[in-house]
């Protein structure tokens with residue numbers, strides 16, 4: 001009797017999954033297929049692994065940077081030939097905020113170009129059919145009209161503080177497109193790209209200079225509160241606007257895009273413009289962000305601005321309507337996301353750095 005009941009339950013679950021797949025335009029998925037997540041110890045890679053595990057994927061392959069240097073062509077070749085994954089999420093990259101991009105431009109362009117070229121080419125050589133490349137909103141021109149749609153790529157000059165990184169990210173999109181165009185039909189490959197807006201959340205980098213603005217401000221406000229400091233100084237004028245997406249939303253969007261059927265994905269993209277924006281939908285000024293972080297941390301002193309520091313792009317608001325039309329929307333708003341990020345900072349980072 002128990003066996004019959006288990007069989008009925010299994011059939012019901014299978015049908016439920018098929019209905020869900022049809023509703024959400026997703027391909028019925030083999031949860032046992034081997035998936036390589038590159039950069040699984042980073043903020044986004046670790047969130048993608050959490051999301052895949054929550055979906056029931058049970059054959060996730062990872063390597064630390066120390067075990068596999070993705071800028072090393074020979075190592076990457078051996079890895080892919082040995083593992084032969086079915087899918088790849090490329091979330092490994094040289095990443096940093098405005099100061100790091102400005103200070104280490106050679107590292108940003110070289111390492112990112114090498115990682116993308118190695119992983120995408122060796123994926124192809126090893127027969128990987130599906131790959132998701134993570135780019136960035138900085139691929140769009142500094143003065144792109146807002147919100148920035150996918151078709152504003154390569155229509156104007158880039159922001160100088162992160163141009164080398166942006167060029168490498170554009171190369172990543174074009175690698176995916178070119179392999180699809182040349183080998184898509186003959187080899188059945190389908191390599192996709194998502195362009196995230198500015199991200200934040202658990203596992204972020206809290207380095208005082210090299211980090212992005214949210215982790216930098218969480219740390220600075222926290223340290224000011226602990227020290228009873230009368231003021232916190234924010235870089236730049238406070239007027240640039242940024243759109244912030246919580247990292248678990250980004251991971252959910254990544255898995256969602258990877259699982260979309262090819263027919264549906266192709267409806268929203270084209271062979272020469274195959275990337276998809278992933279944004280939250282609203283942006284805020286850096287001054288507004290600073291107030292929000294101050295409130296989250298519980299800091300009640302002054303907030304001042306150092307306008308000798310660079311502002312970067314004036315605004316980078318993503319047009320995420322392609323992704324929204326496909327059926328995905330962000331869930332976690334800025335105040336909820338900041339609260340979660342600060343809780344994670346207190347739990348995992350505060351003691352180590354103060």
Ligand SMILES: NC(=O)C1=CN([C@@H]2O[C@H](COP(=O)(O)OP(=O)(O)OC[C@H]3O[C@@H](n4cnc5c(N)ncnc54)[C@H](OP(=O)(O)O)[C@@H]3O)[C@@H](O)[C@H]2O)C=CC1
Pocket residue numbers: 038039040041042043044045064065066068069070071090091092093094095111115134135136137196197198199200203204205212
């Ligand atoms: N954070 C953000 O605001 C945004 C991020 N993105 C993109 O999302 C992706 C993930 O970013 P995020 O998680 O924030 O970055 P992290 O710096 O948190 O993670 C990057 C990961 O890549 C690994 N890595 C770097 N170089 C190598 C290498 N040579 N070989 C092997 N592994 C390497 C790092 O390992 P290790 O630390 O050991 O070096 C780390 O685990 C990147 O493509 C980034 O460009 C896009 C827009 C915004």
Ligand SMILES: C[C@H]1O[C@H](OP(=O)(O)OP(=O)(O)OC[C@H]2O[C@@H](n3cnc4c(=O)[nH]c(N)nc43)[C@H](O)[C@@H]2O)[C@@H](O)[C@@H](O)C1=O
Pocket residue numbers: 095096097098099101136137138161162165197198199209210211212213214216217234235236240242286309310311312313
């Ligand atoms: C994701 C994106 O990240 C980078 O671009 P960015 O959007 O300029 O990122 P940011 O987070 O470093 O800064 C956002 C804004 O915030 C201001 N700001 C204030 N005070 C601090 C501060 O303390 N630290 C930082 N980092 N910024 C600060 C800062 O002046 C700027 O106006 C790219 O290089 C590129 O890597 C990329 O793709």
